[in-house]
Amino acid sequence: MIVFPNAKINIGLQITEKRPDGFHNLESCFYPIPVSDLLEVIPDSKTGFEVDGTDIPGDVTTNLCLRAYDLLKRDFELPPVQMYLYKQIPIGAGLGGGSADAAFTLRLLNEQFALALSIEQLETYARQLGSDCAFFIQNRPRYCFEKGDRFEDIDLSLSGYTLVLVYPNLAISTAEAYAGIQPQKPSVSLRTALQAPVGDWQKTIRNDFENTLFRKYPLLDRIKQELYQGGAVYASMSGSGSTIYGIFEQAVHLPDHFQHYQVWQKTL
Numbered sequence: 134m135i136v137f138p139n140a141k142i143n144i145g146l147q148i149t150e151k152r153p154d155g156f157h158n159l160e161s162c163f164y165p166i167p168v169s170d171l172l173e174v175i176p177d178s179k180t181g182f183e184v185d186g187t188d189i190p191g192d193v194t195t196n197l198c199l200r201a202y203d204l205l206k207r208d209f210e211l212p213p214v215q216m217y218l219y220k221q222i223p224i225g226a227g228l229g230g231g232s233a234d235a236a237f238t239l240r241l242l243n244e245q246f247a248l249a250l251s252i253e254q255l256e257t258y259a260r261q262l263g264s265d266c267a268f269f270i271q272n273r274p275r276y277c278f279e280k281g282d283r284f285e286d287i288d289l290s291l292s293g294y295t296l297v298l299v300y301p302n303l304a305i306s307t308a309e310a311y312a313g314i315q316p317q318k319p320s321v322s323l324r325t326a327l328q329a330p331v332g333d334w335q336k337t338i339r340n341d342f343e344n345t346l347f348r349k350y351p352l353l354d355r356i357k358q359e360l361y362q363g364g365a366v367y368a369s370m371s372g373s374g375s376t377i378y379g380i381f382e383q384a385v386h387l388p389d390h391f392q393h394y395q396v397w398q399k400t401l
């Protein structure tokens with residue numbers, strides 16, 4: 134079976150407090166976007182894993198696809214499988230690519246081997262693999278809170294807008310980004326701010342990681358400003374960076390020097 138694990142962007146990200154378990158509580162809107170990896174799983178005589186495309190740092194045996202398989206294998210009689218991942222979502226990008234691969238592996242194995250797991254059960258498994266993973270089980274725009282792994286539905290559609298993603302070939306680890314954060318109770322309710330027209334978001338919707346990461350990597354702030362200069366109705370960093378995205382009312386001509394970055398332009 135073949136699936137296409139897709140990325141997400143964060144629209145607003147408020148880090149509200151540090152938790153006793155060392156993680157942080159946050160509030161954010163997670164929005165699925167059409168930039169995807171490809172994952173194929175075939176029953177085989179022994180389990181194997183092969184990756185093509187973008188290089189994934191670290192030992193292949195720690196890949197989240199294999200970890201998702203191992204997690205289900207503890208509870209179910211899964212046959213050995215050959216897994217093939219074509220990696221396209223950039224790494225350390227704040228786009229949740231690894232989390233999407235993990236969640237789609239759980240979903241695929243559930244379907245391919247008729248495990249009959251419910252959405253809630255899949256989300257419980259996903260939470261064990263990473264904070265962002267559970268979102269990709271249902272994979273629709275959600276308002277997320279706690280570790281980013283609890284959700285409420287949100288009435289939000291960017292359909293018809295053009296999304297530009299700029300990945301400046303700079304990987305930022307999530308742990309590095311959280312290390313620079315001073316959690317703060319928000320003065321503006323993100324949930325309320327998201328109900329306003331997209332053109333108003335610039336005044337009210339922030340990603341709390343931008344403060345420290347823009348100081349450390351001024352290039353990121355420059356890219357955001359260039360997206361606004363190019364006509365974005367809203368621009369922000371996604372998640373813990375480094376991807377900067379812009380939301381436009383129509384297709385856009387980007388500055389020539391963006392050719393040095395990885396850029397996607399998609400009509401949603």
Ligand SMILES: C[C@](O)(CO)[C@H](O)COP(=O)(O)OP(=O)(O)OC[C@H]1O[C@@H](n2ccc(N)nc2=O)[C@H](O)[C@@H]1O
Pocket residue numbers: 143155156157158159161227229232262263264265266279280281307308311372373
């Ligand atoms: C920045 C976001 O992408 C927002 O969507 C997520 O919060 C990151 O989620 P993720 O990549 O799935 O992160 P995990 O793999 O669970 O955690 C990586 C590291 O990030 C930090 N971390 C992560 C999530 C969270 N709510 N609080 C944290 O402090 C912890 O130091 C943790 O060791």
Ligand SMILES: Nc1ncnc2c1ncn2[C@@H]1O[C@H](COP(=O)(O)OP(=O)(O)OP(=O)(O)O)[C@@H](O)[C@H]1O
Pocket residue numbers: 189190191195196197198220223224225226227228229230231232234235265305306307372373374
């Ligand atoms: N299938 C995978 N794809 C990407 N990264 C993986 C995968 N499996 C394990 N990893 C590890 O996860 C780390 C980063 O994952 P990912 O790309 O999801 O992070 P990110 O871009 O910071 O996204 P986010 O912070 O939004 O979760 C890398 O260090 C990588 O070694």
